[in-house]
Amino acid sequence: xxVVSQHPSRVICKSGTSVKIECRSLDFxxxxxxxxxxFPKQSLMLMxxxxxxxxxxxxxxVEKDKFLINHASLTLSTLTVTSAHPEDSSFYICSAGPLxxxxxEQYFGPxxxxxxx
Amino acid sequence: GxxxxxxxxxxxxxxxxxxxxxxxxTSGFYGLSWYQQHDGGAPTFLSYNALDGLEETxxxxxxxxxxxxxxxxxxxxxxMKDSASYFCAVSKGTALIFGKGxxxxxxx
Numbered sequence: 001x002x003v004v005s006q007h008p009s010r011v012i013c014k015s016g017t018s019v020k021i022e023c024r025s026l027d028f029x030x031x032x033x034x035x036x037x038x039f040p041k042q043s044l045m046l047m048x049x050x051x052x053x054x055x056x057x058x059x060x061x062v063e064k065d066k067f068l069i070n071h072a073s074l075t076l077s078t079l080t081v082t083s084a085h086p087e088d089s090s091f092y093i094c095s096a097g098p099l100x101x102x103x104x105e106q107y108f109g110p111x112x113x114x115x116x117x
Numbered sequence: 118g119x120x121x122x123x124x125x126x127x128x129x130x131x132x133x134x135x136x137x138x139x140x141x142x143t144s145g146f147y148g149l150s151w152y153q154q155h156d157g158g159a160p161t162f163l164s165y166n167a168l169d170g171l172e173e174t175x176x177x178x179x180x181x182x183x184x185x186x187x188x189x190x191x192x193x194x195x196x197m198k199d200s201a202s203y204f205c206a207v208s209k210g211t212a213l214i215f216g217k218g219x220x221x222x223x224x225x
Contacts, residue, residue, distance in 0.1 A: 104150060
């Protein structure tokens with residue numbers, strides 16, 4: 001159990017366009033999901049906390065108008081990269097958890113590799 | 118804020134034992150987690166320590182000293198498949214703040 005999926009796994013888009021990434025919890029409900037960004041050979045940087053039915057909480061330095069997060073249901077959060085530029089090219093990973101009754105374990109999606117040309 | 122320090126690279130041979138250290142600074146401590154990530158893959162949970170001491174899970178063990186703001190991950194009987202990046206992380210609410218990661222290379 002506790003599977004998180006992401007779609008798409010890879011996407012290439014042109015500069016100036018927008019890209020939507022979906023994160024789904026497949027076998028559990030997630031009132032909170034998290035979005036991370038990871039550059040090659042670097043750490044995962046927390047971008048924002050996605051809360052079901054309310055606004056996302058963004059980390060300092062993350063542009064909320066550029067990275068739109070919507071958590072419309074207990075199993076789906078979406079990250080939209082608006083007006084993408086080459087510097088937005090990165091590996092985007094979502095996570096959810098902990099499960100009810102737990103306190104710490106996060107379950108990560110397989111990630112989405114975004115390339116902006 | 119939170120910050121975590123861990124070595125950037127570690128190399129070892131099959132069958133050996135490796136220890137990956139992590140020191141942290143955080144306002145409010147709720148526990149230290151360890152995650153493994155293979156190249157291009159999703160991080161997977163390895164271990165968690167909320168209290169001082171050693172937690173053992175198969176070939177992997179994790180240790181925490183809250184007074185020293187220090188922990189480590191111990192990997193025993195290394196296998197080639199253990200070649201990956203290992204991240205320590207502290208909690209920020211229920212989100213995680215990760216260290217920069219340690220790349221472990223296991224050779225035969």
